[in-house]
Amino acid sequence: MKKRFPFYKTITAPSPFYFVKALFFVLFISNTNIAAQVYSLKGQMWGSLLRGNDPPIGRSNYEESWGYIPTLSFERNLINNSVIDFEWAYKIGKVYSGDYSIGTLDAPYRIWFRYSSDRIE
Incomplete structure (x- = not known):
């Protein structure tokens, strides 16, 4: 006879996309300063x-x-005091009602590119 637990939830196997998101999460949390701070992860x-x-x-x-x-x-930094900079951000989140997940928040959050010099910004 099997015992039934009233609060038992079935767990499904995570999708491959979940592992990709988890990898990005780990990479962005660990701020490695490689290449003399040309880029930053935060x-x-x-x-x-x-x-x-x-x-x-x-x-x-x-x-x-x-x-x-x-x-x-x-x-x-480029030649003649000009600079190129770029930023990309992605929003990852979950919404819960009590113990139940009722939604996810996965979407691009911000992206921009800028070139600036003594004459242009």
Whole structure:
């Protein structure tokens, strides 16, 4: 006879895309200063908690969201006091209602490129 646990959840195998996101997460957290600080890896972690007055039946009044925004910045000095810089950021996050995941926040967050010199910016 099998024992049934009332709060047992089935766990599915993570997708390959999950491992790619996890790899980027680890790479962006560890700030390695290679190539004399031509680029930087940094990020911002965030979280929020909301309390509702009228949740659906069987759901929690609390909704929480957590995420991380890894950022890659690149700067290069060129000839004649000109500079090229670039920044890319990606938003990774989850939204939970009680113990249940009700949404994901995976999207490009910011990208820009700039060339500046004594005459142009």
